[in-house]
Amino acid sequence: MKKDLLSIKDLSEKEIEDILSLAVRIKKNPLKFAEALKGQTLALIFEKPSNRTYVSFQVGMYQMGGNAVYLGPEHIKLGIRETIHDVAKTLSRYVNGIVLRTFGHQNAVDMARFASVPVINGLSDLSHPCQALSDIFTIREKLPNTKNITLAYVGDGNNVCNSLLYACSKTGINMHAGVPEGYDPDKDVLSGAQKLASGTGVRIRLFHNSRETVAGADVVYTDVWASMGQEAEAVERKKIFRDFQVNGNLMALASPKALVMHCLPAHRGEEITDEVIDSGNSVVFDQAENRLHVEKAILVKFLGGKK
Ligand code: CP
Ligand code: NVA
Secondary structure (H helix, E strand, O other): OOOOEOOHHHOOHHHHHHHHHHHHHHHHOHHHHOOOOOOOEEEEEEOOOOOHHHHHHHHHHHHOOOEEEEEOHHHHOEOOOEOHHHHHHHHHOOOOEEEEEOOOHHHHHHHHHHOOOOEEEOOOOOOOHHHHHHHHHHHHHHOOOOOOOEEEEEOOOOHHHHHHHHHHHHHOOEEEEEOOOOOOOOHHHHHHHHHHHOOOOOOEEEEOOHHHHHOOOOEEEEOOOOOOOOHHHHHHHHHHOHHHOEOHHHHOOOOOOOEEEEOOOOOEOOOEOHHHHOOOOEOHHHHHHHHHHHHHHHHHHHHOOOO
């Protein structure tokens, strides 16, 4: 296994399965892991806001006997107060691992290169690997037979979409990404995921029509239309993404039992309506909870400790 978790691309199928099966054990019996990271400290460098990622990593460390230090934008000022190199070198003398939430993905790559401790990507503009791993965990929990199922992602071809493309292709789930023209997922990620899937029978497809994207889907997933850092485009994007709203009419085209997923935070009334996110098919808060269990497994795997 690589030292760092920057992208799902970096994990082999077996490593993904190992993380997910450890997460099952941790969720079932958290007390067994109460000392798994005893005495270890995690630095949480967050250049953007967070609820789930920040709290789940912090609580996860605490529940496993470790400790976490939050370093928000006002503390570190990556690349402004100090270079990424110097931050990475210094923190490596204090802590056992670093979670970084940042803008440019290159910041995460650089942090990983210069740090001697594991660096976990807690979201960059390109990817959100912890989210996607946890989403696969949730899908498997809800749909015990995931053979030949299709996840329809509707909305912006963003970090979450990119990580789901790799995660689906590596765990045997078909994925439709339905995005407006000009808002495609990263082209290297899309072709990489399609390449991985080719020959395995898994289909990874891009659509520019929301109705075709969700037709018959087993999971309908969406995320905000303007990600953190894109706030200035929010008004324009609302118009462009109008036909990509996950509402009752769109859900009527998916399988009647289709799971509704959203990484959260949600902009209710924009990418998803209240009627859908609060429906019986919605698993968004199970998804949020599972971030904790899966992140604990990620920490045990990458920081070491009792497996
Ligand atoms: N889904 C997710 O990463 O949520 P936060 O931005 O609140 O961490
Ligand atoms: N795409 C969103 C995900 C938030 C968890 C963002 O980057 O803001």
